[in-house]
Amino acid sequence: MTPAGTASRIRSSRILLALAALLGAVLLDFAAAQPLDDSTATTELSCSFGMGKGETKRSCRVPFPAGCVVANFPGTTKPWTAISKGGRTKCRFDETQTDWKTRITGTCGRCTSPQCSAQFSVRFDCSKR
Numbered sequence: 001m002t003p004a005g006t007a008s009r010i011r012s013s014r015i016l017l018a019l020a021a022l023l024g025a026v027l028l029d030f031a032a033a034q035p036l037d038d039s040t041a042t043t044e045l046s047c048s049f050g051m052g053k054g055e056t057k058r059s060c061r062v063p064f065p066a067g068c069v070v071a072n073f074p075g076t077t078k079p080w081t082a083i084s085k086g087g088r089t090k091c092r093f094d095e096t097q098t099d100w101k102t103r104i105t106g107t108c109g110r111c112t113s114p115q116c117s118a119q120f121s122v123r124f125d126c127s128k129r
Contacts, residue, residue: 042071043126048119051111059107068124070100080123087116
């Protein structure tokens with residue numbers, strides 16, 4: 001066999017090993033994923049708004065379903081929340097207007113781009129109803 005043929009076989013072997021390792025990692029991740037059972041099912045509610053350039057502050061209140069509690073992000077004691085925004089503004093859950101038991105308020109500061117938008121999402125556990 002020529003040296004060029006040997007180098008080609010080595011490259012092919014390395015590519016196959018890399019693909020096998022990648023496939024193994026994907027299969028391990030897939031095997032580790034566990035579906036949520038009925039006791040950990042969640043309900044997600046949100047509020048959202050839009051703002052024009054120069055608006056100084058805007059907020060909205062996430063509806064709180066009766067008989068539900070805020071779900072914790074899996075494996076933590078932190079509330080399971082998400083903030084999605086568009087445009088140049090800073091958004092957060094308002095600590096003075098939010099108690100996580102009866103009311104949850106999302107707030108954004110000044111909009112410095114032509115338009116801004118925000119959505120505040122919270123997951124609730126309603127299995128105790």
